[in-house]
Amino acid sequence: MCQWWWMLNFYVCIVDSPFLWVYGVICIQLCVCDGLLHFYVCMVDALCLCVYGGCSISMCVCWMLHLYVFIVDCSISVCLWWMLYFYLFMVDHSIYVCFLCLQRLDGRQTYDYRKIKITFGTDYGCCFVDLGKTRVMAQVSCELVTPKESRPNEGIMFFNLELSPMASPAFELGRSSELLVKLNRQLERCLRNSRCIDTESLCVVSGEKVWQIRVDVHMLNHDGNLMDATSIAAIAALSHFKRPDVGIQGDVVTVYSAQERDPIALSIYHMPICVSFSFFQQGTYLLVDPCEREERVMDGLLMIAMNKHREICSIQSSGGIMLLKEQVLRCSKIASVKVSEITDLIAKALENDKKARKEGRKCGFAESMPQERITALKNLETTVEMTDLTKQASDIVEGVETPAEMALSPVVPAPGVGQVGAGLQNAWGLEDEEDEEEEVDGDEPEVTIVAEKRGNKKKGERPVVIISDSEEEEVVILNPESS
Amino acid sequence: LRTTMEVCSSDGFNVTLREFGCEQCLLSRPDGSSSFIQGDTSVLAAVYGPAEVKVSKEIYDRATLEVVIQTKVGLPSVKERSQEQCVRETCEASLLSSLHPRSSLTLILQVLHNDGSLLSCFLNAACMAFMDAGLPMSCLFCGVTCAIASDGQVITDPTATQEKESRALLTFAIDSTEQKVLMSSTKGSFSVHELQECIAISQMASEKIFQFYRESVQRRYSKTL
Structure with a gap:
């Protein structure tokens, strides 16, 4: 078991970087002269790494233990190596040290993907992809x-990508x-230029009517690697999507609803x-x-779009990084493995949904909500007593004071002229008060008289006087006729 | 496990709320996030803030609240803009934004699926996201949508088809302390009596939603208390 672990370490070292070669050699040495003690230490080590991921106090303790064991157990050279290791770890808690430990911040190995979760929405062509904490939604429409x-x-x-401020x-x-343009272009090259979708089958009447398939991708949470999540979501949504059936009779094109005729899935050659x-x-x-x-500290990025048949799209x-031919080839080899895994995952998710x-x-987003988390809660349908x-309602309606009566008919100063406001009784509470104050300021001090007066005003025909200072509101009457 | 309770009370009201669910803290980047589900309608909400604000948007005595609604397909239209305003005004009424002067609060609402009562779902998701972000609020709020069918029957929390068949559609935001109406958005024609009826129904329904809020928060903090 222990030997296997060391062998694996060794393999990863050699494959990964020439610098870690030395480490690999020491690993092999340890393998040869291994005892039971090492086994336990390695187990503790692996456990710690799995549980805590990056740098933590428990990890320090673990390394201390390591050091002690090696000092007691092995030769001086090994001891020195571990001392160096330990020093690096204590002094420089950076990402690079994690690489030295062959460990990433979230506890993954160099070639590991984060957990991928694919869920489909209620309607056709809606797909959610969770890549670790990165979350993306794709919706296809036609x-x-x-x-x-x-x-x-x-x-x-x-293709329409949306870098929502939510992400x-x-x-x-x-x-x-710049990021949006880059992602959009890459997605287009990945899905349109690879001709993975049979666009000729989308033709209804040649030269007149064709289907336009629109893919909207919304970023919901940005935790790195948006491109991979986007491409998975887009292709999964396209494979999930169904367009309505059309019938052609002469010149008439009829689009049938989902109830009338079963919708048709798109024909996809490869993913x-x-x-x-x-x-x-x-x-x-x-x-x-x-x-x-x-992503924040990386020097260069290489994106390879590939399908299951190991064809690079x-x-x-x-x-701006210079890559060697071997590096690109190695990346394409890794990509082929990853792509076949992801394609299987998409196929499985599609099958489950089907x-x-x-x-x-029931299917859709509501069903994919985790039930066991304490941050989530679901209620069944409830009735309200x-x-x-x-x-109660009629009580309120009856209890409400009737609003002040409005003038029954609008005042028409001249035919063809509509007017708002001037000459009408004002029903606004605030204005009323001002009105009253004005009246009070005048000759009549008593409120009752005011009311009387207003009543008179309402009944009596007052001449319409337009008082306006601004030129805009001036009423121009072209054919003045007395009404 | 799923049961459908269709109860018509003696008054002729079909007052049921579809099953609803909520998940908080599901996105890592925003300061607060939630997804709210009413039947098939689901909305994702995220809150950023209090954060730095642009000088042009700065208000000297309170926080600037910005609400963004993201549609599923295409660009947001006038309808989304008006919904944004409804949500923003409700949130401004309940948030104690004067505690964070010269800062910005951003609420982003993403439609995941629309099956009716979308505005009320926006409001509920927004409230849950604010709670998750831990922003100070004077009261909680919830949204209730009522549809008045052509025969005068009032349906709460209608589906998209029920909305389409209805004569009028009323959405109210209700606060948790006094069950008062914070915001109302209506469409179609209805009488004053019907309006009062719908407000009363919404106030009753809001109690159920606040009860749900309480349970979900209790559940969430059950391990820390």
């Missing part, structure tokens, strides 16, 4: 449009950043999936599926 003149019998694919406070609404590699220290270290903190290198829909079980509701 529309009948006129085709491009250069390709009259091909449907149109349209990260750095994303601003409606601003197309290209993007795998991202990040490089550190001029390509010395290589990581698969970088998280957000790793696109390669993009960014960050089964659930067939059995008439109602008593004397009608009575």
Whole structure:
């Protein structure tokens, strides 16, 4: 068991970086002269790494233990190596030390992906992908449009990425950043230019009507590697999507609803999936599926889009890093393994969803909500007890004071002129008070008289006088006629 | 486990709330996040803040609240803008934003699936996200949508088809302390009597939702208390 562990370490070292070669050799040495003690230490070590991931006090203790064991147990050279190791660990709690320990911040190994979870929404073509803490939603929709003149019998694919401010406070609404353009372009190259979707089958009437398939991808949480999550979500949503059936009779094109005719799935030839590699220290270290903190310190990024048949659909290198031919080849080998795993996962998720829909079980986002977490709670349908509701409502209605009466008919100063406000009785409470004050300021000090007076005003026909200072409100009467 | 309770009370009201669920703290980046589910309608909400505010948006005595609604397909339209305003005004009424002057609060609401009563779902998700972010509030709020069918029957928490068939659609935001109406948004024609009826129904229904809020918060902090 212990030997296996060391062998694995050794293998990873050699594959990963020439610098760690020495470490590998020592590992082999240890393998040869191994005792039972090592076994336990290794187990503790592995356990600690698994449980705590990055740097923590318990890890320090673990390394101390290591050191002690090696001092007692082994030769001076090994001891020195561990001393160095320990020193690095204590002094420099950086990501690079984690690489030395062959361990990443979240406890993954260099080639590990984070946990991928694929769930589908209630309607067709809606897919959520969780890649660790990164979360992405894709929604596919379709529309009948006129085709491009250069390709009259091909449907149109349209990709729209949305860096919602929900994902990260750095994303601003409606601003197309460099990252957005990069992701959008990569997604287009991955899915449109690889011709994975049969666009000719989307043609309804050649040169007149074709289906436009629109893919909207929303980033919900940004924790690194948005591209991989986006490509998985987009291709899964496209494979899940069903477009309405159309019938052509002469010149008439009829779109049938889902009740009338079963909707049709898109024909997908292959599933290209993007795998991202990040490089550190001029390509010395290589990581698969970088998280957000790793992305911040990386020197270069290589994105390889590949399908299950090991056909490369696109390669993009960014960050201005010089890569060797071997590195690219190694990355493509890793990508082929990862892609086949992810494709299987998508196929499984699609199958589960199909089964659930067939059995008439509930599906969608509401069903994918975890039940066991304490942050989540679900209530069954509840009834609200109602008593004397009608009575209560009518009581309120009756109890309300009737608002002041409005003038029954609008005043028309001249035919063809509408007017708002002037000459009418004002029903606004505030204005009323002002009105009253004005009246009080005048000759009549008593309120009762005011009321009387207002009553008179309402009944009596007053001449319409428009008092206005501004030119805009001036009423121009073209054909003055007395009413 | 799922049971459907369709109870028509003697008054002729079909007063049921669909099953609802909520998950808090499900996104790692925002300061507070929640997803709220009413039947098939589901909304994801995220809150950032109190954070630095742009000088142009700074208000000297309180926090600037910005509400963004993200549709599933395409760009937000006028309808979303008006919904944003409804939500913002409700939140401003309940948040104690004067405790964080010259700072920004951002609420982002993402539609995950629309099956009716979307505005009330926005409000509920927003309240849960504010609670998760730990922002000071004078009261909690919830949203209740009532649809008045063509025969005068009042349906609470309607589905999309029920909304389409209805004569009028009323959404109220109710506060938790006095069950008063914080915001109302209505569509269609209805009488004064019906309006009062719907307010009374919403106030009663709000108690159930606040009870749910209480239970979910209790559950959430059950291990820390």
